[in-house]
Amino acid sequence: MANNKLPPEQHEGILDIATHAVVADIGGTNARFCRINLATFELDRIQVFPCADFPTLTDVMTAYSQQQDVPLEHVAIAIACPVDTDEINMTNHHWQFSIRNVRKSMRLKTFVVLNDFAAAAMSIVTLKPSELKQIGGGKITPKAPKAILGAGTGLGVGHLITLPNGNVMPLPGEGGHVDWAPTNEKEWAIHRFIQNRFGRVSAERILSGPGLETLYLALADYHGRNVAPLSAAKIGQRALSGIDTLALETVNQFFESLGGFAGNLALNLNTYGGVYIAGGVVPKLLNLMATSNFRARFEHKGRFCKVAEAIPCFVITAEYAGLRGVGQYLKQTIEQQNL
Template sequence: MVSSEHTPIIDGFAVVADIGGTNARFGRINLETFELDRIQVFPCADYLNLTDAMIAYREQQDVPLEHVAIAIACPAESDSIQMTNHHWQFSVQGTKRALGLKSFIVLNDFAAAAMSLVTLDKKEQKKIGGGHKHDDAPKAVLGAGTGLGVGHLITLPNGDVMPLPGEGGHADWAPLNEKEWAIYEFLSHRFEGRVSAERVLSGPGLENLYQAIAAYHDRPVPPLRAKTIGARALSGCDAIAVEAVEQFFASLGSFAGNLALTLNTRGGVYIGGGVVPKLLPMMANSEFRARFEQKGRFCNLAESIPCYVITAEHAGMRGVAQYLKQRLQHRAQRKQTA
């Protein structure tokens, strides 16, 4: 979690954005009501850098760029930002100067996803399996998209919330049965000896699973995009696609359960990203929850922790807006007590 400066009190509107490896989503937020409008999505590949995309948003939406807060899919702990799954890189202060911004906040995308959890209502989260959440307990959030993002959210003694960004998606993937060891061997040859969770639990990860499972069954298949694999699995017309999605959910359950144990996330484990919501019809009957709870001596703890799929639109932008809102509230409180 990092900002380029102390955020001043500002009136009117700000621009918020959720920058992923594939798309950059921009919106305007009302700083009194915190309602989003002027939402526009730009393919990252269409722009040389973030500055060009921000200028395009300003021109196409006729929205001034003064106060900007963005969530981005990479570590955001210094002035130098380098995206993990895209070529964009920039200086926070350099971008602020180049665009003449009055303030510019940069937040890791899963720190923003964690912040979004406090904005969700019951209709925007679908519970998977059992468990009961404790609202003030730590929460975990993960999301499969272009990559695999991970974050946590903790509640502070004063009632504020603090996101804990991380790079848990790049932890090692652990196979648990014969077929998974075969998948691991296939992928370890492809990725020079190391298989991270992201190589399995992401859009490209689903593509990897499709190829690895086809090889396991000695059935050559053409490379397919994740969108096509998902559609074939949902229709039931492709047995390898069905098995790939089933394997995806089994491994996702194991990974999510590991996150739950890591920080005792009795506040729940929340799943976002672009992949899972599209495959939701197959999740309930998958091994996801069984693998989530399959934690040996700590299965009782895992069983007590609930899981939710985030179905809200633009959760990342809402999260970075919530972070901005909390910063502004702190600033106002300091001014009142000064």
């Protein structure tokens, strides 16, 4: 780490000084594109595409370029899957592609691909205080490690560390796929229900949009009730309105499990820089999060409860944080390549 470089992200082409670039944040459900000014860091021409509407990544890239009249020269994308080789295979969608082949077929000068939660981690340094809602804990230690997690189509996890030169380095991983550990009788019943359905119970089976839907059915089974499946959006709406006690219990259980998981993540690197929660699920349910046992479970760490109590949690409320993280990563990469 003596040269203070970012880890070897997957990129193709010559990285040169550019004023504008196109960046994208691609999840299992939506692909968000925009143009970014790498000098001022302003975003414009933002457009969101449903992934299911396009057979391939290049199809949606072409659609964005044509509809927004933006040339594709320097492009960076964050994508919801491991980014370890030239071949990319999305975890929760069917897109597969070669980074090298995309750059050549689209005639791009630069094409950088990074894990979506590497981008989410990078976004932390771009956020304003008004774009963060603190949930317990003390003050951050600015240069200490940070953790980020987010529930959406899946469960993303990452960390961020500060290098001696002041740059930041994301540490992506697949922490959303670790085993989910029940802690009481109700959670053991939930575990058995999910295990019977899927064989293995990962954290993502609980802490995601689809996980919220499964959790609703698991709790109905626990109470001996026969209910029709509901979408995650409907469960959230019914819980917020107070018209469905099962939906409310589902959301509260979701936040309890999220708190335990986030607290475990905090202990992995002693993240005194904070734990940051992104994704599409939590910001919509903030009012219920405040009254849930999220923070109690976060801090329930036995002999290390004092450590957990000191670490603050934040919910990211910025709408396009992932896109800013991609831009920050690209800008830092370009600067380093031109040293």
